Amino acid sequence: MHPAPIANGKRRSLTTPRSRPRPILRPEVEPLDSRLLLTSGASPRHRVAAAAAELARRDPGPAWRIPTPVNDPALAQRVQLALEPYLAAEKMPGIGVSIVKHGKIVLNQGYGDADVASGTPVASDTRFGIASVTKSFTGLGVMLLYQKSRSTAHPINLNAPIGKYITKPIELDPSSGVPFTLPAAWSKITVRQLLTMSSGLQRGQEGPNPGQESVDVKLNQMSKTLLFTPGTQFYYSNVNTWLLGALIQAQDGRVFGKPQSYTDFITSHIFKPLGMTHTTFLHGTAVTTPGSATPYNPDGSKGWQSVPPSDMNAGQSMIAAGDIFSTPHDMSLYLSGLLNGKLLTRQTYRTFWGSTPLVALASGGGVGPGSFVLAGQSWDLAQWTNRGPAMIQKGGTNPGYMSQVSLYPLTKDGIFITYNMGVSQTVKQPEVINAVHAAMQTAAIQGTVVAPPTQMPQGLQVYVDVTGSGTLKDFDPSTYTGPDGSFLLNNIPAGTWTIRVVPPPGDTATSATLTVAAGHAYTGTNLTIST
Numbered sequence: 001m002h003p004a005p006i007a008n009g010k011r012r013s014l015t016t017p018r019s020r021p022r023p024i025l026r027p028e029v030e031p032l033d034s035r036l037l038l039t040s041g042a043s044p045r046h047r048v049a050a051a052a053a054e055l056a057r058r059d060p061g062p063a064w065r066i067p068t069p070v071n072d073p074a075l076a077q078r079v080q081l082a083l084e085p086y087l088a089a090e091k092m093p094g095i096g097v098s099i100v101k102h103g104k105i106v107l108n109q110g111y112g113d114a115d116v117a118s119g120t121p122v123a124s125d126t127r128f129g130i131a132s133v134t135k136s137f138t139g140l141g142v143m144l145l146y147q148k149s150r151s152t153a154h155p156i157n158l159n160a161p162i163g164k165y166i167t168k169p170i171e172l173d174p175s176s177g178v179p180f181t182l183p184a185a186w187s188k189i190t191v192r193q194l195l196t197m198s199s200g201l202q203r204g205q206e207g208p209n210p211g212q213e214s215v216d217v218k219l220n221q222m223s224k225t226l227l228f229t230p231g232t233q234f235y236y237s238n239v240n241t242w243l244l245g246a247l248i249q250a251q252d253g254r255v256f257g258k259p260q261s262y263t264d265f266i267t268s269h270i271f272k273p274l275g276m277t278h279t280t281f282l283h284g285t286a287v288t289t290p291g292s293a294t295p296y297n298p299d300g301s302k303g304w305q306s307v308p309p310s311d312m313n314a315g316q317s318m319i320a321a322g323d324i325f326s327t328p329h330d331m332s333l334y335l336s337g338l339l340n341g342k343l344l345t346r347q348t349y350r351t352f353w354g355s356t357p358l359v360a361l362a363s364g365g366g367v368g369p370g371s372f373v374l375a376g377q378s379w380d381l382a383q384w385t386n387r388g389p390a391m392i393q394k395g396g397t398n399p400g401y402m403s404q405v406s407l408y409p410l411t412k413d414g415i416f417i418t419y420n421m422g423v424s425q426t427v428k429q430p431e432v433i434n435a436v437h438a439a440m441q442t443a444a445i446q447g448t449v450v451a452p453p454t455q456m457p458q459g460l461q462v463y464v465d466v467t468g469s470g471t472l473k474d475f476d477p478s479t480y481t482g483p484d485g486s487f488l489l490n491n492i493p494a495g496t497w498t499i500r501v502v503p504p505p506g507d508t509a510t511s512a513t514l515t516v517a518a519g520h521a522y523t524g525t526n527l528t529i530s531t
Contacts, residue, residue, distance in 0.1 A: 066274070066275035066333065067104070067105055067333070067336055068105075069105040069108045069124075069329060069332050069333070070104075070105060070106065071106070071107050071108065071109055072106040072107060075099065075101075075106055075107050075439065075440065076107055076109055078439035078440075078441075079097055079099075079107065079109070079111070079436055079439045079440075080111060081439070082435040082436060082438060082439040083095060083097075083111050083112075083432070083435060083436075086427060086432065086435075087111060087112045090303070090304075091298075091424070091426050091427045092112065092419050092420075092421045092424070092427055092432075093112055093113045093114075093116050093293075093294075093296050093304050093419070093420055093421055094110065094111065094112035094113045094114050094121070094122035094126075094293055094419060094420050095110070095111050095112055095122065095417060095418065095419040095432070096108075096109070096110045096111075096122055096124070096126060096128055096293075096327065096328035096331075096416075096417070096418045096419070097109055097110075097111065097328060097415075097416070097417055097436060098328045098329075098331045098332035098335055098414075098415070098416040098417075099332070099335075099414070099415055099416075099436070099440055100332065100335040100336050100339055100412065100413060100414040100415075101412075101413055101440065102411065102412050102413065103336070103339055103340050103412035104336075105332045105333070105335075105336050107332070108124045108327075108328040108329045108331070108332035109124055109328060110122025110123045110124060110126055110328060112419075114126045114293040114294065114420065115293070115294045116294070116296070116303070116304045117294075122293060122328075122420075124327060124328045124329040125278055125291070125327050125328075125329055126291065126292070126293050126327060126328070127278065127280075127289055127290075127291045127292040127293065127325045127326065127327055128292065128293050128325065128326065128327070128401055128403065128418040128419070128420060129282075129288070129292070129295070129322075129324075129325050129398050129400070129401035129403075130324050130325065130326050130331070130396060130401070130403040130418060131322045131395075131396025131397050131398040131401055131402065131403050132238075132321065132322050132394065132395065132396030132397070132398075132403075133324070133394050133395070133396045133403045133404070133405055133416075134241075134318070134320065134321060134322050134323060134324040134396065135241045135320075135321055135322075135378050135394065135396070136378050136379060136394045136405060137266055137270060137324060138241050138244050138245055138248070138262075138266070138320045138321070138378060139195055139244070139352065139376075139377050139378020139379070140270060140338075140343070140344075140352070140378075141244075141248045141262075141265060141266055141269065141270065142191065142195065142244050142247065142248060142377075142378070143344055143348055143351065143352045143377070144269050144270075144343060144344070145247070145248060145251055145252070145255050145256075146158060146348065146351075147344055147345065147348045148255050148256060149251070149255045152254075152255060154254060154255075156191070156251065156255070157191070158190070158191045158192040158195070158351070159190050159191070159192055160190060160191060161187055161188045161189060161190055162182070162186065162187065162189050162190065162191055162194060162243055162247060163182060163184075163186070163187025163188060165191070165247050165250055165251050166182045166243070166246050166247060166250045167250070168250070169181045170246050170249055170250055171216055172215045172216055172242060172245055172246055172249065172262060172319045172320065173214040173215050173216050173284075173316045173319055174261060175214070175284050175316060176214040176215075176216040176217060176316065178214065178216045178217055178220060179216065180215075180216045180219045180220055180246065181220075182243075182246075183224040185224045185225070185226065186199075186201065186224065186226075186243070188230070189201070189230050189243075190230065190231070191244075191247065192356075192377070193230045193231050193240075194240040194241075194243050194244050194247075195240075195244065195376075195377040195378050196234070196356040196358070196375040196376070196377065197234055197235060197236050197237065197240050197375055198230060198231050198232070198233060198234055198235075198356065198358055198375065199226070199230050199235075199237075199239075199240055200226035200227045200228045200229065200230050200232075200233070200235065201226065201227075201235070201237050201239040201240055201243075202222060202223050202225070202226075202227060202237060202239065203237045203238065203239065203364075204218045204219065204222040204237065204238065204239045204242075209310075210317065211311070211312065211313040211314065211317055211399070212285065212310075212313075212314045212316075212317055213316070213317050214316045214317065215242050215316065215317060215318075215319045215320075218242075218317070219239070219242060222239070227361060228361060232358075233358055233359055233360070233361045234358035234359065234360045234361065234367070234373045234375055235360070235361045235362060235364065236360075236364030236367075237364070238318070238321040238322070241320050241321040241378070242319065242320055242321060244320060244378070245262040245319055245320025245321075246262075248262050248265050248266075248320075249261060249262045249265070252265050256269075262319060262320055263281045263283075263319070266281075267281075269343075270343065273337075273342065273343060274330075274333045274334060274336075274337040274342065274343075275330075275333050276326065276330040276333055276334060277330070278291075278326070278327045278329065278330050279324065279325070279326040279327070279330045280324075280325055280326075281315060281319075281323050281324060281325070282314065282315025282318065282323040282324075282325065283315045283316075284314070284315055284316050285314045285315070285316060286314065286315050287309045287312035287313065287314055287315075288309075288312070288325070289325045292325060293401075293420035294306050294400075294420060295307040295312065295398075295399065295400020295401055295420055295421075295422070296400055296420055296421050296422070297399070297400065297421070297422045298421065298422075298424050298426065304421075306400075307399045307400035307422065311399050312398070312399045312400060313398050313399065318398075322396060322398055326418075328416070328418070331405075331416040331418070332416070334405075334416070335405070335407065335414035335415075335416055336414075338407060338414070339407060339409060339412040339413070339414050340412065349409070350388070350389065351377070352377050353376065353377070353379075353382055353384075353388075353389035353392055353409060354376070354377050354382060355374045355375070355376060355382035355383065355384055355389075356374070356375045356376075356382075357372065357373070357374055357375075358372075358373045358375050359371070359372060359373065360372075360373050376392055376393075376394075378394070379392050379393060379394045380393050380394050380395055381393040381394075385410075387410055388409070388410055389409045389410070390408065390409070390410055391406065391407070391408055392405075392406075392407040392408075392409065393405065393406050393407070395429055397422065397423055398422075399422050400420060400421065400422050401418065401419070401420060401421075401422070402418070402419055402421060402422065402423070402429060403416070403417065403418040403419075404416070404417055404418075404429055404433055406433060406437075413440070415433060415436055415437065415440065417429075417432055417433055417436060419432070
């Protein structure tokens with residue numbers, strides 16, 4: 001339930017009938033709205049907990065039954081025809097496809113070969129390494145902690161520094177025997193900056209064989225110097241997600257009352273509730289799992305060459321960032337769970353789908369240096385329109401495997417593709433997923449998209465007068481101005497707001513002010529800034 005609005009200085013009852021229109025609020029307001037403190041005469045600490053518990057009780061999310069995936073024969077044939085040019089020309093060995101259409105699972109099927117030598121076909125229960133799509137599970141785990149913690153006396157704040165939550169040495173890899181201690185230089189990075197890859201952390205690929213080394217060893221050995229001021233740029237690094245895994249492990253006991261490892265938490269809070277019984281993690285030095293498609297690299301005229309184990313990433317080196325193996329069947333359940341509101345409330349999902357406009361420092365995450373990025377909360381892309389979150393995507397590549405998830409929350413459509421082939425010069429991921437899109441005949445962005453600028457200057461910050469008294473408050477650290485004078489607002493509430501563009505410190509530019517009306521969307525309006 002959303003906080004009760006105040007009108008004419010009087011607070012409406014929190015028991016207002018649900019038939020009344022509910023106000024549209026930004027996905028996250030931290031700390032908890034002070035008006036809810038009036039619901040109890042207890043101490044402030046217990047009033048916050050009581051109010052948050054009331055919110056959770058009022059909006060528990062829809063009832064859920066694990067759906068039975070059903071294949072649409074006509075759709076399966078269209079996908080077959082769409083993929084035929086790639087399979088017939090041996091541009092890829094095999095591929096698994098999962099499709100959810102209007103909230104219902106309509107396809108989870110394999111095409112091509114799971115093992116070329118034996119001719120074993122890809123089936124709906126064939127496991128693939130989903131690579132960095134794992135990061136979306138880690139982000140979902142953080143959101144589960146965040147949501148649950150709001151009904152406790154110790155709510156997790158996504159804008160709080162990670163040092164507030166990782167206070168002791170921790171072992172992400174239980175076999176490493178080398179606890180990781182959070183460096184002081186990283187302690188002020190916020191949880192949200194880790195989620196959006198805007199922390200400035202380096203990539204941590206230390207040692208002679210980084211694909212085999214333990215995460216904890218890498219974290220202890222890598223450079224602690226940040227590449228840029230956190231929150232100002234985008235730089236794709238697994239280290240961000242390793243720290244989010246450490247956050248889950250550090251806070252699980254405090255929030256859910258049962259301390260667990262990262263992998264046990266994801267298994268018990270995501271895999272099991274969604275019915276993903278064939279999804280698992282790599283452990284220790286393992287590079288594949290039983291029932292998995294053979295990983296291949298294209299080798300020109302020699303055909304497919306299986307990737308040697310020494311060239312693959314071991315489980316201990318990819319914890320929280322790329323160590324999940326799943327099947328087309330299980331990933332259809334994952335898509336269905338996300339699109340139908342399982343696990344999180346509607347409000348928390350809007351936070352999970354949130355978008356942060358940034359400029360990439362270097363190549364990584366599917367973008368090149370200087371590229372404009374609409375970074376999601378553990379997603380590569382989170383595109384909003386005037387109707388809300390329209391397209392959410394995450395891709396991943398490991399030696400011998402590639403995967404991608406595309407979600408369209410407004411229409412409850414989703415696509416997952418995975419194939420047992422590494423990076424290829426002849427097949428690009430967008431080609432394959434676009435072919436499946438065409439066969440699906442739906443899954444399009446709904447609403448009006450405001451084209452973002454290709455680059456943004458450093459330092460300009462947008463503030464919103466939220467009180468009406470002239471006092472400026474930082475509305476959202478992900479809101480910036482573009483070089484053409486346009487601005488992007490992340491998840492702005494409905495209403496009329498005064499927008500002020502403030503120049504970098506030391507600059508004597510005059511701030512520009514105007515009033516705009518906007519909903520939960522990005523809004524672009526030209527501003528003139530004198531310099």
